[in-house]
Amino acid sequence: MSLFPFFHFLQSTEFATSIRESALVYPVIMMTHLASIALFGGMILMGDLRLLGLAMKDHPVVDVIGRLRIWKRIGFVIMVTCGFLLLAAKAELYYPNPFYWLKMTLLALVGVHALVFHRSVYGNLPAIDRAPQMPGTAKVAAALSLVLWIGLVCAGRWIAYYEPAKTAVQAAHR
Amino acid sequence: MLLLASNPIGDALNSSEYIFPILECFHITGFALSIGTIAIVDLRLLGLGMRNQTPAQLATDVAPWTLAGLGVMLISGPMIFLSDAAMYLRNPSFRFKIGCLLVAIIFNYTIHRKVAMSNGSSSGLSKLVGALSLLLWVGVVAGGLFIAFY
Numbered sequence: 262m263s264l265f266p267f268f269h270f271l272q273s274t275e276f277a278t279s280i281r282e283s284a285l286v287y288p289v290i291m292m293t294h295l296a297s298i299a300l301f302g303g304m305i306l307m308g309d310l311r312l313l314g315l316a317m318k319d320h321p322v323v324d325v326i327g328r329l330r331i332w333k334r335i336g337f338v339i340m341v342t343c344g345f346l347l348l349a350a351k352a353e354l355y356y357p358n359p360f361y362w363l364k365m366t367l368l369a370l371v372g373v374h375a376l377v378f379h380r381s382v383y384g385n386l387p388a389i390d391r392a393p394q395m396p397g398t399a400k401v402a403a404a405l406s407l408v409l410w411i412g413l414v415c416a417g418r419w420i421a422y423y424e425p426a427k428t429a430v431q432a433a434h435r
Numbered sequence: 436m437l438l439l440a441s442n443p444i445g446d447a448l449n450s451s452e453y454i455f456p457i458l459e460c461f462h463i464t465g466f467a468l469s470i471g472t473i474a475i476v477d478l479r480l481l482g483l484g485m486r487n488q489t490p491a492q493l494a495t496d497v498a499p500w501t502l503a504g505l506g507v508m509l510i511s512g513p514m515i516f517l518s519d520a521a522m523y524l525r526n527p528s529f530r531f532k533i534g535c536l537l538v539a540i541i542f543n544y545t546i547h548r549k550v551a552m553s554n555g556s557s558s559g560l561s562k563l564v565g566a567l568s569l570l571l572w573v574g575v576v577a578g579g580l581f582i583a584f585y
């Protein structure tokens with residue numbers, strides 16, 4: 262089953278149309294999306310670098326990852342909400358774009374990553390601090406997180422550079 | 436002005452369709468690292484986030500990563516600029532961004548640093564400095580994004 266009817270519906274809603282047609286609202290949403298990446302994406306990078314033993318080694322993992330968690334969550338919600346609004350405004354344009362789907366795949370993998378490493382790493386921070394040295398699982402989790410998040414940002418940027426074949430453009434405008 | 440119309444870096448950038456987006460990816464990752472690490476200190480100055488550490492400890496320990504991020508940002512940024520220098524110079528969003536950036540960098544390494552190192556985390560001054568720092572860096576990002584919409 263094609264998801265295109267859903268994308269068409271999304272873009273046709275009055276709400277999405279008003280975002281698309283506003284000269285100010287659309288870029289402000291995109292700016293908020295980007296600013297949340299800057300503010301909270303950087304905190305995710307620091308958490309990963311801490312687990313890899315590269316940054317903030319004098320401070321417990323509980324503090325570096327745990328204390329910033331609520332802020333990363335707030336940032337994540339703002340980022341995803343803005344991202345969804347950007348998608349809704351131009352859904353039919355995103356639909357044929359492979360970088361959009363790559364980005365969504367990476368986003369889904371971020372969710373899988375969180376589930377896979379919850380027990381051993383992210384829900385187990387005090388034990389990691391007590392361990393004589395950084396457990397290998399934590400380092401693997403951090404390295405994967407770095408790859409996923411940097412990949413997400415790059416895929417997102419590349420969405421703007423995809424030039425669809427003519428048929429795809431025509432399909433999107435039908 | 437001839438340099439602005441044509442220069443080796445700009446020409447190289449414009450010769451490949453991939454170099455420009457690759458530079459942008461470096462630029463975004465660089466500013467995420469620098470702004471994210473500065474935000475960790477800002478939150479602390481506001482009395483939030485990593486409260487088990489002092490602002491001075493945080494400012495000291497994130498400093499190399501802030502600098503690394505700034506370095507990546509300040510190499511990729513000017514290269515992007517040189518790809519179409521005349522357009523950027525005419526763009527009011529770009530000028531706003533550069534203004535915010537200069538103030539933000541100077542602020543970060545003077546007042547922001549001094550207040551963080553003095554550890555007065557509950558004072559009004561710390562909160563003001565933390566909030567101002569966040570505002571300046573969001574201004575830089577906003578100015579950058581609006582270049583494309585002007």
